[in-house]
Amino acid sequence: MEPRDVLVVLFDGLQSLDLTGPVEVFDGANHGAPGAYRIRTASLDGGPVRTSSGLTLTPDLALTDTAPPHTLLVPGGEGTGHPDPRLIDWLRTHAPRARRKVSVCSGALLLAEAGLLDGRRATTHWMLCDTLAERFPAVRVEPEPIYVRDGDLATSAGVTAGIDLALALVEEDLGRDLALTIARHLVVFLRRPGNQTQFSAQLAAQTAQRRPLRDVQQWITDNPAADLSVDALAARALLSPRHFARAFREETGMTPGRYVDRVRLEAARRCLEDTTDGIGQVARRCGYGTPEAMRRAFLRVLGASPAEYRRRFQPASPPVPTP
Known part of the structure; x- marks a missing residue:
């Protein structure tokens, strides 16, 4: 079985849990199905980035050196508020080549900025749904679901919703039994339905x-x-x-x-x-x-x-x- 390339976009100000949650799910799949996913991280120039909590992450390579992945994962965080224009240009040019485009939390704002959400159904953290709708009126924002699937596009709400979405993708790729094993190992619920409301x-x-x-x-x-x-x-x-x-x-x-x-x-x-x-x-x-x-x-x-x-x-x- 050919591995599914998972490429995670890194940038200054990302929220580390938006990255590590889904990555732990995909890595967990590799324990049950060795080689199912090849996970790599990339920043604009290949240099380290600093997360919103102060952690320093060193990517595997530069975005300019990447091939079109199976799954492109864009995390959220404070850095989505004022993104580097070069990152938006890269997403606009290269993200469409990925078979799946996935965002966690405010990562949806980056996809929207690149025009990738125009005419599509999408969600983000509940505190940012109004912002997403106001700044990008072509996006069909759904404020309540913890994640939304629209063809090759998948957007999710806050941190734990990224884990829910990743579990759903693993279930789609490799079956429910493996996804359930991962959920049990991580002690999370497999799986909250995507249309479950984000908040009480x-x-x-x-x-x-x-x-x-x-x-x-x-x-x-x-x-x-x-x-x-x-x-x-x-x-x-x-x-x-x-x-x-x-x-x-x-x-x-x-x-x-x-x-x-x-x-x-x-x-x-x-x-x-x-x-x-x-x-x-x-x-x-x-x-x-x-x-x-x-x-x-x-x-x-x-x-x-x-x-x-x-x-x-x-x-x-x-x-x-x-x-």
């Missing part, structure tokens, strides 16, 4: 400014199985249902119903991850009432049933490392 309901919603609405948000989180209808929540806030619904949306960016849906889903996920309680018990505890109602919610948002979600998450004995 508390983070996704801007925290309400008014104390009564903040108190209601906390009540929802603490009591997912309670009556969380608009009427009940409005009564807790001492507002009319109409006034409450309007104020809640203005201050949090989502309707009360959508917020409740997210909180309940997150509560159910935590129960499935952290306990051995039965599906029916989890459904009742988290406000779904019936297992079928919870199942529909999981399929709609995560693309997996509660039982499948639990099977994917449950840890197993780690494999014996290959000498």
Whole structure:
């Protein structure tokens, strides 16, 4: 089997975890399938780069000396804010020759700057999605998924999402069993569905400014199985249902119903991850009432049933490392 060349672009100010997370996944694949990936790093001139945390990385070669890779990986970091124009020129000219273009976090900004995301679906870290959409209106930005696949292009959110995406690529290349082995070895979940939201309901919603609405948000989180209808929540806030619904949306960016849906889903996920309680018990505890109602919610948002979600998450004995 010919190795798949993975070329990682290095530049000053990159975030080291955006690089090391995916690289550890591809390297892990080589333990189960020797020679599956040939991983190399390259900077503009072949010289060392300094990461945003102060680490110095020495690349294998210069970008000008590289051949078109199978997978081109562009990490993110502070350095994407003011990139070297030569790097953008190199990406514009050479990145299209790669069979797969992959970005982690704000690395999507570099691909967009080079015109590689025009007309394509893409994501980045949730804090930068508005920036990506405003600076590059030709990009179809999807702010919620942890990663987005669009043909030969794959973009991901923050650090851990890069690991999720790399696991998905290994599964595509070499099969689920090997990807699962890598995930177990790294003690991560194989694999969070790409359409899983990047952040919790508390983070996704801007925290309400008014104390009564903040108190209601906390009540929802603490009591997912309670009556969380608009009427009940409005009564807790001492507002009319109409006034409450309007104020809640203005201050949090989502309707009360959508917020409740997210909180309940997150509560159910935590129960499935952290306990051995039965599906029916989890459904009742988290406000779904019936297992079928919870199942529909999981399929709609995560693309997996509660039982499948639990099977994917449950840890197993780690494999014996290959000498």
